[in-house]
Amino acid sequence: MIQITNHGPLITATNYWDSELARAGKLFVSVNAGAIRVLLPPQLYGALADMRAAPECVLSRGPWLDAEAPDNLFAEGIEIMWDDGSDAPYALHLTPASFDLLPAEPEAGREWVLTVWTAKDGAPHKALERRCHWRRVPQDPVAQALERIMRKLTTRQARAMAALRKTHSGGAAGRPRDPRRCPCGAMTLHRAARRRHVCNV
Numbered sequence: 001m002i003q004i005t006n007h008g009p010l011i012t013a014t015n016y017w018d019s020e021l022a023r024a025g026k027l028f029v030s031v032n033a034g035a036i037r038v039l040l041p042p043q044l045y046g047a048l049a050d051m052r053a054a055p056e057c058v059l060s061r062g063p064w065l066d067a068e069a070p071d072n073l074f075a076e077g078i079e080i081m082w083d084d085g086s087d088a089p090y091a092l093h094l095t096p097a098s099f100d101l102l103p104a105e106p107e108a109g110r111e112w113v114l115t116v117w118t119a120k121d122g123a124p125h126k127a128l129e130r131r132c133h134w135r136r137v138p139q140d141p142v143a144q145a146l147e148r149i150m151r152k153l154t155t156r157q158a159r160a161m162a163a164l165r166k167t168h169s170g171g172a173a174g175r176p177r178d179p180r181r182c183p184c185g186a187m188t189l190h191r192a193a194r195r196r197h198v199c200n201v
Contacts, residue, residue, distance in 0.1 A: 002028055002100065009035030011117055011124040017041075026200050029094065031101040036114045036132055038080070038092075045118060048127055050090035050196060054082035057114050057130050059103060062137040064095070078102070080114070082130070090196045098200050105134055 002021065005013040009032060016028055016039045025043035029036060036059065040047070051057075057080060064077020074095065081091040096102055106112055114132035118125050 002030075004030050004032075004100070006032045009033040009037070009113065009115070010126070011037055011039075014039070014124055017119040027092070027098065029099045031099065031103050034106075034110075034113060036080075036103050036112050038114065038116045039124075040116060040118055040127075042119070044198070047090060047198070048116065048118075050084075051082045051116060051128055051130075054084040054089065054130065056133065057082045058133045058135065059112065059114070060135050060137045061102070064093075076102070080132075088196055090198075092198050092200065094200050103134060105136065 002019060003015050004011055011030070016022055021028055022039075022041040025041050027041060027044060028039045030039065031037070060079045060081070062077065064074040076096050078094045078096070078099070079091055080094070081089050083089055103112055112132040112134055114130050115126050116128040118127045
């Protein structure tokens with residue numbers, strides 16, 4: 001169990017970096033006092049450069065559709081995107097299991113603050129802070145883009161693509177994993193690299 005000691009929005013102590021979760025390269029998100037705190041494992045410290053390039057970030061909550069297997073629908077998914085103004089901003093795609101508390105819509109006139117934490121000299125270190133916009137979406141943005149593409153396909157093309165997904169998809173539904181796909185099965189390795197997608201499964 002991840003334990004965190006808080007001083008308002010700050011983290012003063014935690015066992016996260018000594019946990020199996022961190023050793024497995026999986027991040028953890030803690031919410032307290034108006035702050036969304038992303039605890040990074042050492043394997044993801046390299047992502048800080050991409051995060052720092054963005055002046056703000058956006059947290060989207062809504063049903064998560066596996067972009068390559070539309071029959072895989074999860075009731076709640078979370079995307080945290082660092083909006084650097086590019087066509088391929090750095091983003092995390094998470095499930096509620098990565099959070100100790102899911103951030104709700106803030107009160108009118110208020111916004112969340114998002115901070116990113118690393119371990120430094122054996123203690124929690126705030127490496128980054130950004131303003132964070134919260135939004136509720138009917139579907140995660142990756143799936144929305146896929147739907148727009150699917151609507152442009154002919155019926156025959158759509159059937160062929162659906163058949164390929166059923167054969168080659170991986171991820172949370174328990175189908176065999178395809179080595180050409182990212183660990184969560186949401187997209188091909190090539191697309192994941194282009195979108196700078198990070199899965200936390």
